[in-house]
Amino acid sequence: MDNISTEMLFIVLGILILISAYFSGSETGMMSLNRYRLRHLEKQKHKGAKRVSKLLQRPDRLIGLILIGNNLVNIAASAIATIIGIRLLGDVYGVLAATVILTLVILICAEVTPKTLAALYPEKIAFPSSLILSLLLKVLFPLVVAVNWITNGILMLLGISSEQREQHSLSSEELRTVVNESGALLHKRDQDMLVSILDLEKVSVEDIMIPRSELVGIDVNDDWKRIQKQLTQANHTRVLLYRDSIDDVVGYIHARDALKMLSKSQFTKATLLRAVRELYFIPEGTPLNIQLLKFQHAKERLGLVVDEYGDIQGLVTLEDILEEIVGEFTTTMAPAPSDVVTLQPDGSYLVDGSASIRDVNKEMSWQLPTDGPKTLNGLIVEYLEDIPQNNLSVRIAGYPVEIVDVSDNMIKTVRVMPEHFVGAQTDEE
The missing domain is CATH 3.30.465.10 (Uridine Diphospho-n-acetylenolpyruvylglucosamine Reductase; domain 3)
Known part of the structure; x- marks a missing residue:
């Protein structure tokens, strides 16, 4: 070491500080990446994203590799700085000056600055760094595995397994925050629709149903001419049919079926009752997201909401649920x-x-x-x-x-x- 000039030692020290800055920035860049954007880029066959995803599959090995490299260069830099200090200021003041100055230089140039830059632009730092880190992992693999084996053993003594990793999944509330903060990436109307979909689980069928007091139907025990008049003047394509009161509902008739029978001159009370479609019943308290799936599986478009005693509380249609998502788009008798x-x-x-x-x-x-x-x-x-x-x-x-x-x-x-x-x-x- 005595044969190496002080100028050369300064150059080596500068190189070591740059390498330390690289490892510090790489660590922050890797850990600051948006995992969901990373998955998207990986599906788009982005080479850098694929390399980073592979490294992040074992974060313990990645962190071990970065810290091995960072500590090696920092310790080497400390040793060289101490030699330079002794040469320039002597044993006591040289060691003191080297410690203080190197600490400040590493803190500013090799820690705070590169980590701040990596936190601001993680993709620009992580993707290129992944190429070098992948090569270093192959070269230092035995050492990395040995270090991980020791650290994992210590974690096991503390009751922690290296396989117990936090799952990067979003709750509905977190997803709602992501949508609301998407800014210009999503149109305001699209944001509202996505948030409305998430809110379906908070809304039950009672919140959107037509209440029992406002249900409109046709009493099949009425005079046939009155029934015909009510059908022709109906504001909906599906009309409830009941006997004497809405509690004795028999089903509903689709306007299309009535028109078919009318066109064939087969429209009588008897044929009307034969064309009645069976009603679908919905327990009160059912969340809209669940009911939307039930409508889909049952191939139904409307249902009567009933309480625990089977009493009719109101009526819900598929259109009512869809309007909760996209806003009103159908003609309705309910006032806006x-x-x-x-x-x-x-x-x-x-x-x-x-x-x-x-x-x-x-x-x-x-x-x-x-x-x-x-x-x-x-x-x-x-x-x-x-x-x-x-x-x-x-x-x-x-x-x-x-x-x-x-x-x-x-x-x-x-x-x-x-x-x-x-x-x-x-x-x-």
């Missing part, structure tokens, strides 16, 4: 939120008491509670535990609400005054 919410000159809103709370929240970006009653009338009655009188004012979830019209034991119209909102609250006041 814009039809049940009317802006007043003073800035308040008149809202139909029978309006769905979920629909009103969507339309107006309000946060009325949806974990209880489904309609505004039901929410207020539950809160007051009584049927209120006109001109009564309450505050629900921070929203000042005035009961404007009550008739037939139902709240028909309320006034909501958003300019007086006291912030979003989750609990009823």
